[in-house]
Amino acid sequence: MKSNLFRLTILILPVVASSTLTNSSTGEQATFVTAPERPAFTLWALGDPHLQTDLDSDPPYRSLEAAIKDSRLGGDQGGESFKWDISIITGDYTGRLQCPGDRDGQDLIDQFDQSGADPNYFYGSIKSMQGGAVSRL
Secondary structure: OOOOOOOOEEEOOOOOEEEEEEOOOOOOEEEEEEOOOOOOOEEEEEEOOOHHHHHOOOOOOOHHHHHHHHHHHOOOOOOOOOOOOEEEEEEOOOOOOOOOOHHHHHHHHHHHHHHOOOHHHEEEEEOOOOOOHHHOO
């Protein structure tokens, strides 16, 4: 089962050094820039985790936990791990029309705990995208 989570990495690369080489026979110049191997700051953006609909599927799928583990350890289908500094989770956490309840919050806590990630590095912006009268507050 594929998760609906995605990765968006914003790279901020400071220039460490630059040098210009001149070809003595043609006079052409080339500038080379050296940057650090790892970006100075990486933001990982996740959208619409839909924890409840993933957990209610057959078999149940812990999509947020799987995405976090993939980022730290690499994917089970060969994807590489990647480093990130903070994560923003946007959209709908449940995948349902009703407002999240206590069970939804506990499932979120459980998936953070099982992933081994510090939940203090995740920031959320929650909104139901399904529309309709039920989702309006």
